[in-house]
Each structure stands twice: as C-alpha cells, then as structure tokens.
Amino acid sequence: MSLWASLAWHSAWSRRLALSLVTLSVSVSVLILLGAQQLRDDARQSFSNALSGVDLIVGPRGSATELMLYSVFQIGRPSRNMGFGGYADILQMPQVRWAVPIQLGDSYKGYPVLGTTVTLFSEFKSQGKGLEWAAGRAFGNPMDKPEAMSEVVLGAEVAKRFGHRVGDKLVLTHGAGGGPDDTDHDDHPLTIVGILAATGAPIDRSVLISLEGFEAMHQGWGMGISPKALKSAAASLQVSANPKDLQPVSLSAVWVGLHNRAEVFSAKRKIESFNRDPLMAVLPGVALDELWQVVKVVENSLVLIGMLVAISAMLSVAAVLLVAMAGRRKELAILRAMGATPRALLGFVMLESVLVCLLGIVFGYAISQLLMLGVQDLLRTGFGVMVHPGLPSSEGLISIAALMSVAVLASLMPAWRAYRLSLMDGLHPPNI
Amino acid sequence: MIKSAIHLKGLTHAWPRQAPLFEIDELTVQQGQHLFIQGPSGCGKSTLLSLLAGVQAVQNGVCQVLGNDMAQLTSLQRDQLRGEHMGVIFQQFNLLPYLDVKANVLLPTQLFPSRLKASVAVWGSAIQQAKSLSQALGLGERLWHQPIHQLSVGQQQRVAAVRALMGAPELVIADEPTSALDDARQLEFLDLLLQTAEKQHTTVILVSHNARLANRFDQVFEMHAGDHA
Numbered sequence: 001m002s003l004w005a006s007l008a009w010h011s012a013w014s015r016r017l018a019l020s021l022v023t024l025s026v027s028v029s030v031l032i033l034l035g036a037q038q039l040r041d042d043a044r045q046s047f048s049n050a051l052s053g054v055d056l057i058v059g060p061r062g063s064a065t066e067l068m069l070y071s072v073f074q075i076g077r078p079s080r081n082m083g084f085g086g087y088a089d090i091l092q093m094p095q096v097r098w099a100v101p102i103q104l105g106d107s108y109k110g111y112p113v114l115g116t117t118v119t120l121f122s123e124f125k126s127q128g129k130g131l132e133w134a135a136g137r138a139f140g141n142p143m144d145k146p147e148a149m150s151e152v153v154l155g156a157e158v159a160k161r162f163g164h165r166v167g168d169k170l171v172l173t174h175g176a177g178g179g180p181d182d183t184d185h186d187d188h189p190l191t192i193v194g195i196l197a198a199t200g201a202p203i204d205r206s207v208l209i210s211l212e213g214f215e216a217m218h219q220g221w222g223m224g225i226s227p228k229a230l231k232s233a234a235a236s237l238q239v240s241a242n243p244k245d246l247q248p249v250s251l252s253a254v255w256v257g258l259h260n261r262a263e264v265f266s267a268k269r270k271i272e273s274f275n276r277d278p279l280m281a282v283l284p285g286v287a288l289d290e291l292w293q294v295v296k297v298v299e300n301s302l303v304l305i306g307m308l309v310a311i312s313a314m315l316s317v318a319a320v321l322l323v324a325m326a327g328r329r330k331e332l333a334i335l336r337a338m339g340a341t342p343r344a345l346l347g348f349v350m351l352e353s354v355l356v357c358l359l360g361i362v363f364g365y366a367i368s369q370l371l372m373l374g375v376q377d378l379l380r381t382g383f384g385v386m387v388h389p390g391l392p393s394s395e396g397l398i399s400i401a402a403l404m405s406v407a408v409l410a411s412l413m414p415a416w417r418a419y420r421l422s423l424m425d426g427l428h429p430p431n432i
Numbered sequence: 433m434i435k436s437a438i439h440l441k442g443l444t445h446a447w448p449r450q451a452p453l454f455e456i457d458e459l460t461v462q463q464g465q466h467l468f469i470q471g472p473s474g475c476g477k478s479t480l481l482s483l484l485a486g487v488q489a490v491q492n493g494v495c496q497v498l499g500n501d502m503a504q505l506t507s508l509q510r511d512q513l514r515g516e517h518m519g520v521i522f523q524q525f526n527l528l529p530y531l532d533v534k535a536n537v538l539l540p541t542q543l544f545p546s547r548l549k550a551s552v553a554v555w556g557s558a559i560q561q562a563k564s565l566s567q568a569l570g571l572g573e574r575l576w577h578q579p580i581h582q583l584s585v586g587q588q589q590r591v592a593a594v595r596a597l598m599g600a601p602e603l604v605i606a607d608e609p610t611s612a613l614d615d616a617r618q619l620e621f622l623d624l625l626l627q628t629a630e631k632q633h634t635t636v637i638l639v640s641h642n643a644r645l646a647n648r649f650d651q652v653f654e655m656h657a658g659d660h661a
Contacts, residue, residue, distance in 0.1 A: 003542050003543065007528075007531075010528075010530040010531055011528075011530050013530065014529065014530035331528060331529075333522075334522075334525075334526065334527070334528055335528075336487065336511075337485070337514070337520035337522070338514075338515060338520070338540055338543055339511050339512060339515015339518075339540075339543060339544060340515070340543065341507075341508055341511045426482050426488060427478075427481065427482055427485060427487050427520060427522070427607070428478050428482070428607075
C-alpha cells in the first residue's frame, strides 16, 4: 500500500500549485470554524473562571448582565451606584462569610482602578485558586494606618506593561482615561506596595487601592469636576487626614461570599428586600447564562458560517479534483495497463483528495493556534479572554471528525469519476 | 510450459446495436513468436488488443491468452493476469510524468510480487534487470534520474519497452509503438524491442498501420475495416 501512497504523493506533488490552493481554502475554512468554536469556548471558560468564589454580586437594581460586566470584567461602566449602607447591611447578615466593596470610575493609563478593601486579597479566587503575590504585599488598612491610603497594588499585567516595581510612584486618572477632559489625580501620588501574580482573570488588568484612598482622591470633587478646576485651592489642601471621615457615600458593587452556597437564594431575597435604595443580588452563573443567551445568536451564526465555509471548501476540493480528472485519464490508463484494477485507482484518487483535505485541516488548525498565540495578549488585555492554544478540545475533535467525513464524502466524487473513466477508457483514453 | 501465447477462435466483438466490429475465425501464436497485426484505423485493432489484455470482456467466441480462457475470468482476474504476465506499450505518453525513469521502469515489479520474483530469479534484482534491459535497448544509465519530460520521444518509447519487459512477462502488447518516431528510428526501435524480447522468450503482439514493419515478425494478421472474413 505504501507504493500507492508514494504514487499518490508524487502525482499530487506534480500538481502542487492547484492542490496547494485548494488545501489553503480548506485551511481557511477550518481556521474559521475551529477558531470560532475555540474562541467561544475559551471566552466562556475565562468568564466563568473569573467569577469562581463569588456567590452573589450586589449592585443597584438594573440589568444583571451589565452589573456583572462592569463589576467583574470592567467592561462598560456603572450608570448609577448603590448606597454604602447596603454594604454595611450585607456585612451584618449571618449567612455572609465575606463581602468586598467595589468602587469604580478611575483609571491608570487605560486600566481600571478598583477601590476595595483588603478582604479582596484573602477571598478572591480565580480558577479556584486564591491570589498570590509576585512581589510586595497588600495595601494596609487605612483605619489602622492612614498612610495606607496612598498605597496601591497592581495586577500582573499592568505591572508588566509599564515595567512597574514595588516602590514606584504613580498617579491615577479621573474617568476611564483617554478623554480630553480627564484629569489626573496628581495631587495624590500613590506608591506601589505590591504586585499580584498573574491569574488570567480580569484582576490582572486592575489597579487596586483602598476604598478610603479612592475616596480621598475625590474629596472636594463635586459633580465629577476636579476641585482644581474650580480653582478652590483650599478644597484640595483641606483633605481630611482621618480615614474615618472618608467613608464613601456610595459604591459601584459588592461581591459577596456565603458560608453555605445552598443559602444563595435566601441571601439574594434578603438583600433585595433591604429597606434602603433598591438593590439587586445576582448569581454570577445565572447572569453569565443570560449573557450567553444574548450572544448565542452571534456565536451560533459564526459557527454556522464556519460550517458552510467548510462545506463549500470541501466541495471546491471535489470540483477542482473532478476537473483535474480529465487531464489524468492518460495516467489512469498507464496504471491500468500495468494491471491496476479500477478499484485500486479509485483508492488512489481518493487517497489524494483525502490527503488534501487532511493536510488542509491540520494546516488550518495549526494556523488558528499560531494566530491565537499571536493575539493571545491582545485578547487578554482587550477582552479579558484567555485563549489556550494547543491540542483541540473534545468539541474541536468532533468538528474535525465531521470535517473529515465531509472530506471523505467529497473525495468520493473524483474517485468515483476515476473509477468510471478507467472502466470506460481501458487502455485507450481519448487523445487530449 | 504454455504452448500458445494466444489462441482465438470465432472471436467477434460488436458495440451495442451495431454490426460486429470484427470476426476472427482462428488465430494462434506460439509462445516466443511475434505477431504483427495490420489494418486501417477503425478496423477494431485497439478493441482486439483490449480483449487480449483483458481490459474488455469477451462477448463471443474463444479468446485464450497464456492458457487462460478470458471469457471465464473475472475482470479482477484479467487485471491480475495482465499485471503479472503482460507488458503494454502505447503509441506515446507511456510514462508517469511525475516519476523519474527509474521509478517508472521499476513499477511493474513493485505492483506485482511475481514480476519481482521473476526478475530476481534471473538477474538477481529488479535494478539489475532494468540495467541490462536499458543497455540492450540503448538507454544510458545517466537517464535514470531524469524527469520524463526531458526525454526525447524515442527515449521515452525505449523506457516504455524496458518497463514492459521487466519481470520477463510472457506477452508484450504494443499499440502503434513506433508511429510517434520518425521513419529512420522506427525499424531501429522495433529490432531492439524484438531482439530483447526474444532473449526472455517474450511474445510481442504489435499493432501498426505501417506495413513496412511486417517482415520482422513470425506471423502477420491483417484486419480490414468492417472485417467479416
């Protein structure tokens, strides 16, 4: 059989230009199909990973998906805040093991700033693992030592991107950054005291400061305008040095962990019935599912397009090889004269088309993985999606198997043509 | 030892709903003898060769090839008979263009183990036989690794002859093997082919419209257009 394989290879190599083009078209289709699938799976995976350990996300009543997106993934921004009292009430609940306040709104060179408490460092989990330190330590509790207000912790990626080390000083920007009206908090330089190890979660892209520190920077600001802009020099100078006076009035969101996960629904009901401004408690898994429902149409159409492209590529392989059969009648007659049976020729031609499809699939997969390797960082920084280039997932394998079967079916056409031609022509193909 | 290479009796062949292409009362060629089949185009020469080679099924009459009644064999068995015991030479384009000379020549011995065995039994190896045949047909070994398209038509026909004779088949069927060559080369090629074939006791059945070749053969069979003889 290796003789036929070698013949098929030599024959295919002699027509390598046409064949490499169809191989490429198969590759592109595989790239689209498997790429779309993998991107979808990896996106889901990284979104769910980022939420592991958080049982409830609490925020002002509104869209659950939005709350989850801005509080966990820092995608979009809150349109309103919840009262700080809600956080205090949550802390009082017996079911609650921990609660972490999240304050958003500032940025550092485009990366979001998270105002929070030290509890975050002990409770946050990504992929089931707690936070680890690449260098330094957490910021201190300003209640114990007021100078902790100017301490800042960087996520792995922020530190890496700007080459920051423990001890470096930096200044945050009011707002999301990039806008012409954004003002730096240059009257509040901060000192880096710790850098987190990479987790793959959005926290890698975050700059973390204490809630009180966050508040201190915004003292005297009214309606989102810097006191400096109002030229009230006095306001910026009279920053309260007492952290106890720096309790915020409102928060963007609160992450809650419970003692017992089974109590999540009763806790949710309780929080939502607080006698304050209306709150919403969201189960991250449910919110994610809602999000997937929304994007499902897009995902599915992407995969569907990928499938159609793949099928059309396979058909083009069949078409090209079918057309090429006309020019190969002499070749078939020569082999036939040497005793090759029509069935052997069927296998011979089929081997080639299967080879083309197989090569296209392998090549397409390799390109997709290389591409992902290339845009890995971009996907992580831009979208918080961790892609995992490597061997195909089980779903990917199913797609590959499906593609292979389509390829074999498509290969049957030129092979069957070869069979018919070799029977028809015998030793005397028409002179062409 | 097979006495007759081919034995035909009352052999007719017709395309569907048409008068018979030819009718052959009797034709026998002894093993080792050479047969020249002459006739104008359209007389059914090629069809007769297809029957002898076992590519087409016998419709009517007796067609014995190398002691086998072709009508009794399945198409697979006929293919095997051809592969193991026959060599075929066409008018031109005999060689697979994507293989070099050597690979083309060795194909029959790679496709059928019995051809390889026959080659090894006499020459020690297929390569050795290929060398010996090439020499006999006036092909230098320096051509061995050349791509086919760099060969002249005459060289290509010789390579085809070497390939047809590999593994010492009992029968070589040649369909106008010289008509692509210029006049001077036709007889030269034919003589080399017949001489080399004789050395391995191979019967050559050759079809041509060129009557000048006939005197090199032991037997001549003439076919006429719409032959009903």
